[in-house]
Amino acid sequence: MNAVLIVIALVTLGAAAVAMTLRNLIHSALLLIASWAGVAAFYLWAGAEFVAFAEILVYVGAVSMVVLFAVLLTRRSRADLTVTPDSAGRAISGFIAGGAVCGVLVGAIVATPMGVGSSPTPTVTVKQIGVQLMGTHAASLLIVGVLLTVALLGAIVIASADRTDDSEDTP
Amino acid sequence: MIAAATTDAFLERAPVLLRDAVTGFLPEPWRTLVNALIAVGLILGIFGTLFAFITLAERKILGRVQNRPGPNRAPIPFINKRFFGLSQPFADGVKSLTKEDIVPRDADKVLHYLAPVALLAFSILTFAVIPYGRNLVPVELDAAVLYFFAAGAATELAVFMAGWASRNKYSLLAAMRALAQLISYELPLLLSWVPVVLIAGTLSTTAIVDAQAGWKFGFIPHWHVFTPWGFAGFVIFMVAALAESNRSPFDTPEAESELIAGHLTEYSGFKYALFFMAEYFGMLALSGMAITLFLGGWRSPLPFLEFIPSYLWFGGKLLALIFGFIWIRATFPRLRIDQLTRFAWKFLVPLALINLGNTIVWSLMSNSSALMQLARWPVCAAIILVPFVVLGRKLSAGVAPRIYRYA
Amino acid sequence: MTALQLCLVFSSALFCVGLVGALARSNTILVLLGIELMLNAANINFIAFWRFSPSPAPATGVMFVIFSIAVAAAEAAVGLALVIAVYRHQKNIRLQEANRLKG
Numbered sequence: 001m002n003a004v005l006i007v008i009a010l011v012t013l014g015a016a017a018v019a020m021t022l023r024n025l026i027h028s029a030l031l032l033i034a035s036w037a038g039v040a041a042f043y044l045w046a047g048a049e050f051v052a053f054a055e056i057l058v059y060v061g062a063v064s065m066v067v068l069f070a071v072l073l074t075r076r077s078r079a080d081l082t083v084t085p086d087s088a089g090r091a092i093s094g095f096i097a098g099g100a101v102c103g104v105l106v107g108a109i110v111a112t113p114m115g116v117g118s119s120p121t122p123t124v125t126v127k128q129i130g131v132q133l134m135g136t137h138a139a140s141l142l143i144v145g146v147l148l149t150v151a152l153l154g155a156i157v158i159a160s161a162d163r164t165d166d167s168e169d170t171p
Numbered sequence: 172m173i174a175a176a177t178t179d180a181f182l183e184r185a186p187v188l189l190r191d192a193v194t195g196f197l198p199e200p201w202r203t204l205v206n207a208l209i210a211v212g213l214i215l216g217i218f219g220t221l222f223a224f225i226t227l228a229e230r231k232i233l234g235r236v237q238n239r240p241g242p243n244r245a246p247i248p249f250i251n252k253r254f255f256g257l258s259q260p261f262a263d264g265v266k267s268l269t270k271e272d273i274v275p276r277d278a279d280k281v282l283h284y285l286a287p288v289a290l291l292a293f294s295i296l297t298f299a300v301i302p303y304g305r306n307l308v309p310v311e312l313d314a315a316v317l318y319f320f321a322a323g324a325a326t327e328l329a330v331f332m333a334g335w336a337s338r339n340k341y342s343l344l345a346a347m348r349a350l351a352q353l354i355s356y357e358l359p360l361l362l363s364w365v366p367v368v369l370i371a372g373t374l375s376t377t378a379i380v381d382a383q384a385g386w387k388f389g390f391i392p393h394w395h396v397f398t399p400w401g402f403a404g405f406v407i408f409m410v411a412a413l414a415e416s417n418r419s420p421f422d423t424p425e426a427e428s429e430l431i432a433g434h435l436t437e438y439s440g441f442k443y444a445l446f447f448m449a450e451y452f453g454m455l456a457l458s459g460m461a462i463t464l465f466l467g468g469w470r471s472p473l474p475f476l477e478f479i480p481s482y483l484w485f486g487g488k489l490l491a492l493i494f495g496f497i498w499i500r501a502t503f504p505r506l507r508i509d510q511l512t513r514f515a516w517k518f519l520v521p522l523a524l525i526n527l528g529n530t531i532v533w534s535l536m537s538n539s540s541a542l543m544q545l546a547r548w549p550v551c552a553a554i555i556l557v558p559f560v561v562l563g564r565k566l567s568a569g570v571a572p573r574i575y576r577y578a
Numbered sequence: 579m580t581a582l583q584l585c586l587v588f589s590s591a592l593f594c595v596g597l598v599g600a601l602a603r604s605n606t607i608l609v610l611l612g613i614e615l616m617l618n619a620a621n622i623n624f625i626a627f628w629r630f631s632p633s634p635a636p637a638t639g640v641m642f643v644i645f646s647i648a649v650a651a652a653e654a655a656v657g658l659a660l661v662i663a664v665y666r667h668q669k670n671i672r673l674q675e676a677n678r679l680k681g
Contacts, residue, residue: 002581009588016592016615020599025607026335030282032611033328035592039618042588043643046629051643053317058647061324063614063654065354068331070607070658072347074665094602098594105590114582114630122629124637126314126374129644137641144648151652155659 004045012038025071033064050126182480183305210309214298222451223260229497231255236501267444275338275437282336287438287445290329294449296322297456302376304469304482315376316368319460320361323415326453327353330424330434333446337437345433348508349424352414355515356421360411362523363404366530367395367464380468389474394467399551400530403559405465407523409495412457414515417450418496420503421511458492459485518562522555529554585626593619606664606671610657617650 012035019031036059043052133141194205227242234241243256274283300315302308312318327350334346368374371382385393395401414421425433435446462468466488469481506514529551536547579587596615599608621643628639664676 002584005581005584005588009584009591013588013591013595016595016599020595020603020608020612025605026279028608029611030328030332032615035615036618039592039622042585042622043625046585046625048625048628048640048643049312050314050317051625051640051647053314053321054644054647056321057317057324058651060328061321061357063651065327065331065350066654066658067607067611069347069350070661072343073662074607074671090604091602094598097601098598101597102590102594105593106587109583109586109590110579114580122631122637124640126317127372128637129640132637132641133644136636137645140645144645148648148652151656155655158656159659159662 005042008038008041008045011035012042026068029064029067029071032067033060036060036064047123050124050129180478180480185480186304186482187306207309214309215295218298218452218455221455222448223264225451225455225493226263226447227256227260228493229500230259232494232497233501236498264444267441270440272440272442273437277338278437279336279338282332283437284442286329286333286336287442287449289332290326290449291445291452293322293325293329294452294456298452298459300376301456301459301463302380302468303459303485304480307469307482308377311377312375314374316364316374316379316460316464319376319456323453323456324357326449327357329449333438334434337434339437341431342434342436345424345436349417349434352421352424352508352511352515355512356411356414356519359407359515359519359523360415362520362527363407363411364460364464365527366400366404369527369530370395370534376463376468380463380470383467383470386474392467392470392472394465394470394472396465396467398533399548399555400526400533401465403522403526403529403555405461407519407526408461408465409492410519411515412454412461413496413499414511416454416457418454419500420506422505423508423511454493454496455489458489458496461492462488514566518566521562522558525558526555580630582626582630585630586623589619589622589626592616592622604673606661606673606676607658609673610654610661613657614650614654617646617653621646 015031015035015038019028019035022028022031036055040052040055040059043049043055190206190209194202194209197205231241241256242259243253245256245259245262246253247258274280297319299310300308300312300319330346330349330353334342334344334349337343367379371379373379373382383392383394387393391397396405413419417424423433425435435443438446462485469485471477471479471481471484532554533547533551536543536550593616596612596619598612599615600612603609603612624639624642624646628637631639661671665671668675
């Protein structure tokens, strides 16, 4: 049981770590998609089937497309995609900050005695999720719906070119 | 797979009985594993063969429609009989295996190799949750429909990888076009099955098939397609499925006569064959899902025809839908890219949303008196027909000049 | 180490990978992706605590993750729209150079 978890964790972490260090943006994005798929595998391992498929549908299916389109739309030539390495100071301070946070978190986790419930793997059916979404969490569902609509409208407004502004530039 | 119910006819139980006879003596953990492997092997074998003969059937039917014989030269080896070119797919297979595999010099080698593999893997994954017959579903999942479309959504990634890795600007442009099409039609595809989930109250494919059991007046099956919302949903689903599987009339991403096969330009030999195979697998899987969601799954249309085993009914419906796909390809001209996206966003998506509301009206009226039960038929038909006519008129009024914004 | 602790270590490591990526890289898209990774790491915690909690009956962890995924999708859309807007003004998406309020 734990071996599966460790394999999933190593694959996910490896993909994410390599993605963050690569110079080619497209490869970074594709590896990150692999690491999202790893997170979905973790959800499957934990028995949260619905969340795993939702993660695949949203991240691998939708967010990845937005990311890849953004990568392709924000470059002038193919050479633009190889990101020049950043200054060493920036990288080092980033690593120090990340390492410190990691150390504190892992130390806290290891030091805390966790009372693990001995109950078997909890199951949650789609029906239960639906009932909860429509019952207890109905208000949050509505708010999330409004948020998504507003956010997507806003995204379109921000990203769409002003046609009057630079009419000579557009091909 | 569940153990067969003992009340079923022998033919109905035959596949499960046969499997149990083979694996029954194995100890428990191995038994499940071997059963799973058998299911995988069967799916690959049956759908692989089906793919081979559908390509032949497609070329034959296209030939028939266009008044020419179609491929009829390939002989059966050793006996030298032709049988209408029945061995053509195998000849094609050998040809694509032995062809040179050309990789452009500057291509992204890894991604160029990975794209067809990923595409095929994802499209095979979708076969796992379709119920092929009574008790014949490879993986029983609580969120099966969601799984199906999650695996299907991942195929877009492979299209992008193919276009990007080829290092050819035309490939890349065509891949972006293909992605625009796939994303646009993903919406009506997903929206069109939500009413089914709403009525059946479940995301499990077996339960959705069970929800369509029985006959009204003894001869009208309770299939979802025989309701106003179900019929509209089915039509929207099939149109979106045509576009999702890159079939004509929505095959602009790889229009052979206009853009040298789009994102597949730099692919040759066996990799191209893999793309081809994945496209047909996608078509078969979407048809299987359409059957499960709307056409009663493996259920027989009439009570006295129930003696025919369920898996044969499923196969028959599948072949009928595939024939529909081929017929549409033979008769409809290709859409322009702007017509295609306009059709998705201004016609299919609003219609699918209205259909969702329509389904809510339908299910609210089902609890009331007999008069309401009768009244919901014309009411729901009107709710979907009026927007159909209005939106359709608007759509045909827009054949005005194109705006070349991104061309 | 119990399974719950393993899950938590996994999620904190993923969080830190995202953090280092967001801090050390100056490409806007990579920074956004690092933030997405951190969000995912938080979701892993929710699922882990739901999975190993003594009384998992009300699936609150699962609910929270569903909402979190929806919010993350909105965040990605807006963030990448901002990236495109920045690119249109600067012809560049390095974060250091996007330092003017008026584009």
